[in-house]
Structure formats: C-alpha cells, structure tokens
Amino acid sequence: MRHYLLATIMLISSAVLAKPADDGSQIQEGNYYPRVKLETTMGDIVVELDRRRAPITTNNFLRYVDKRSYEDTVFHRVIPGFVVQGGGYDTDYREKPKFPEIFNESGNGMKNGLYTIAMARQNDPHTANRQFFFNVNDNTSLDPGKDWGYAVFGMVVSGEQVLDAMAEVETEYNIQFNQPNVPVEPIILKKATILPPL
Structure with a gap:
C-alpha cells in the first residue's frame, strides 16, 4: 500500500512537472528571432524580436500575440519624433487584462533607436x-544609464513607412480617455500574427 501511494504521488508530481510552459517560451522554441506581423488600420508592420538578448520580454510579447490579446487594441499615444504606443486598451479605451509584470531587460545592450520596439x-x-511602443527617433533618453531604461526587444523589418505615417497623425486631448496625444482618428491593431520561422 505504501509503495502504491508513493508511486501515485510520483506519477502526479511528474505530470505536474511535465506541464508545458505557457509564458511564451514554448512558442517557436529555439527560434531566437521570431517575427510578428501587426495588421493595423494604416497598414502592416513586421517586427523581428530578439529572444537571445531579451528572452523575458520577447516571450511575454509572444504570449499576448498567441492569445490574440492584442487584436482590436488601439495605439493610444502618438508623439511625433518620439514614440507610437499601444497594446493596452480596446477600441473603447478600456484597459485589457494583463499577465504579471516582467523584469526590466533594458540592460541587454539594445538601444531605443529609430524603428525599434520596446x-x-x-x-x-x-x-x-x-x-x-515603437521608437520613431533615436531616443537615447530612454536607454539605461544612472537609472533603469526601457527594454528594447526587437526592430521593425517591414512597414517603416506605415510607422512614419502613424507618427504624424493628428492627436488631441481625449476627454473620454482623459489623456493627451490620442489620435483623433483611432489607429487600430486589427490582428497580430506570429510568422513562420525563416
């Protein structure tokens, strides 16, 4: 009886340990440079992520993409010559559900340069x-120094002209959202897709 109980506990333990990860690391495991296509109302952008230098951040982003959680979100903050930011709110400016916060990998050597994603x-x-957010300039002020910076985890490899156009849209203080720099005509991220490995 004792041996049977011990064997049962070991089976249950190994089943729990064998449960696949759901933190994004299981998505294209072994591909250090996964690519994601972002289909927006202004055109498509393809980003190549750097899992080698920003594994936590890349896996986190892939998890949201895999769960289709970025679909029908807005780019809610646009500052010309600085950033285009999104991913957090639906088209009614309601905050989307979040996974736990992640460790800041800003010390990975990647800079907040033009056409990077952070x-x-x-x-x-x-x-x-x-x-x-996308950097639409070389934003050295966002890199780590005396203080923590903002973690870059990839770069735009296609659709730079779309991003340039997004950075120039008319913005306003949105009373409903209670925030400045909100596009007058919403820019919607309609779909995010993990592309096959190259």
Whole structure:
C-alpha cells in the first residue's frame, strides 16, 4: 500500500512537472528571432524580436500575440519624433487584462533607436506587462544609464513607412480617455500574427 501511494504521488508530481510552459517560451522554441506581423488600420508592420538578448520580454510579447490579446487594441499615444504606443486598451479605451509584470531587460545592450520596439512601463522599472511602443527617433533618453531604461526587444523589418505615417497623425486631448496625444482618428491593431520561422 505504501509503495502504491508513493508511486501515485510520483506519477502526479511528474505530470505536474511535465506541464508545458505557457509564458511564451514554448512558442517557436529555439527560434531566437521570431517575427510578428501587426495588421493595423494604416497598414502592416513586421517586427523581428530578439529572444537571445531579451528572452523575458520577447516571450511575454509572444504570449499576448498567441492569445490574440492584442487584436482590436488601439495605439493610444502618438508623439511625433518620439514614440507610437499601444497594446493596452480596446477600441473603447478600456484597459485589457494583463499577465504579471516582467523584469526590466533594458540592460541587454539594445538601444531605443529609430524603428525599434520596446516595452512601456510605469515609473517603477519592473512594471511592464502588455503595452509596447515603437521608437520613431533615436531616443537615447530612454536607454539605461544612472537609472533603469526601457527594454528594447526587437526592430521593425517591414512597414517603416506605415510607422512614419502613424507618427504624424493628428492627436488631441481625449476627454473620454482623459489623456493627451490620442489620435483623433483611432489607429487600430486589427490582428497580430506570429510568422513562420525563416
């Protein structure tokens, strides 16, 4: 009886341990540079992510894409010559559900240069979860220095002209959202797709 009980516990333990990860690391496992296509109302953008230098951030982003959680979200913050930010709100400016916050990988050597993608966060350095932004300039002020920076985890490989156009749209202070720099005509991320490995 004792041996049977021990064997049962071991079987249950191994079944629990064998449960596949659901943190994004299981998506195209072994592909260090996964690509994601973002279909927006202004055109398509393809980003290549860097899992080698930003594994936590890349896996986190892939998890949201895999769960189709970025679909029908808005780019809610557009500042010309600075950033285009989105991923956090639906088309009614309601906050979308979030996975836990992640560790800030801003010290990975990647810079907030033109056409890179990085994670948005609060003042606390380790508060990024689902919002991301595109740098539409070389934003060295967002790189780490004396303080934590903003974690870059990839770059645009197609659709730079779409991003340029997005950065120039008319914005306003949105009373409903209670935020400045909101596009007058909403820019919607209609679909995000993980592309097959090259």
